[in-house]
Amino acid sequence: EVQLVQSGGGLVQPGGSLRLSCAASGFTFSDHYMDWVRQAPGKGLEWVGRIRDKANSYTTEYAASVKGRFTVSRDDSKNSLYLQMNSLKTEDTAVYYCARDSGYGAHFDYWGQGTLVTVSS
Amino acid sequence: DIVMTQSPDSLAVSLGERATINCKSSQSVLHSSNNKNYLAWYQQKPGQPPKLLIYWASTRESGVPDRFSGSGSGTDFSLTISSLQAEDVAVYYCQQCYSNPLTFGGGTTVEIK
Numbered sequence: 001e002v003q004l005v006q007s008g009g010g011l012v013q014p015g016g017s018l019r020l021s022c023a024a025s026g027f028t029f030s031d032h033y034m035d036w037v038r039q040a041p042g043k044g045l046e047w048v049g050r051i052r053d054k055a056n057s058y059t060t061e062y063a064a065s066v067k068g069r070f071t072v073s074r075d076d077s078k079n080s081l082y083l084q085m086n087s088l089k090t091e092d093t094a095v096y097y098c099a100r101d102s103g104y105g106a107h108f109d110y111w112g113q114g115t116l117v118t119v120s121s
Numbered sequence: 122d123i124v125m126t127q128s129p130d131s132l133a134v135s136l137g138e139r140a141t142i143n144c145k146s147s148q149s150v151l152h153s154s155n156n157k158n159y160l161a162w163y164q165q166k167p168g169q170p171p172k173l174l175i176y177w178a179s180t181r182e183s184g185v186p187d188r189f190s191g192s193g194s195g196t197d198f199s200l201t202i203s204s205l206q207a208e209d210v211a212v213y214y215c216q217q218c219y220s221n222p223l224t225f226g227g228g229t230t231v232e233i234k
Contacts (some may be wrong), residue, residue: 097170102173105157108216
């Protein structure tokens with residue numbers, strides 16, 4: 001059974017940093033691109049960033065709203081995905097989801113349970 | 122960036138009746154290399170992550186009831202629930218998977234009338 005289990009999150013002050021983790025199981029993690037998607041309270045979905053697989057040099061892409069502040073990384077030996085968030089702003093307050101790229105269409109076929117990040121003083 | 126516009130924002134449908142949600146992309150999401158539309162639909166219930174329903178505009182994900190169907194090509198798409206069930210109450214999102222940044226529609230809330 002495919003599972004994505006998230007950890008991290010919580011309350012952080014503006015300008016602070018936080019690291020989210022996503023532990024994968026039930027599939028060959030190293031074969032898949034992985035993404036982060038967020039959802040501000042009561043709002044819609046916003047794609048945050050992506051990391052490709054080793055065959056594609058672990059290249060990353062980011063939404064303009066987080067580029068230069070957030071970093072997506074992965075450790076295939078630990079079947080884990082990470083989101084390092086720096087210089088956090090109040091508008092980064094959201095539930096953050098990790099998601100698996102299906103591998104054949106760039107849609108997300110499995111999602112983590114989500115973790116709330118609150119940026120507030 | 123490709124802008125995804127969903128309509129309506131919300132709709133109320135009687136149990137057993139048809140519900141149709143529309144999604145329009147600001148540019149074509151049809152990939153010429155494989156003639157597939159890179160358009161997905163998700164269902165999100167309160168307190169839960171989104172669930173993939175449809176990909177490539179019309180391919181139903183495994184395990185999704187056949188009352189859910191997707192159609193359209195190029196820039197205009199729709200999701201249809203042929204006979205609304207109580208468990209279908211949710212917010213539905215379309216997503217273009219054609220180019221970065223990946224973008225979602227604003228969502229459509231489906232309720233029971």
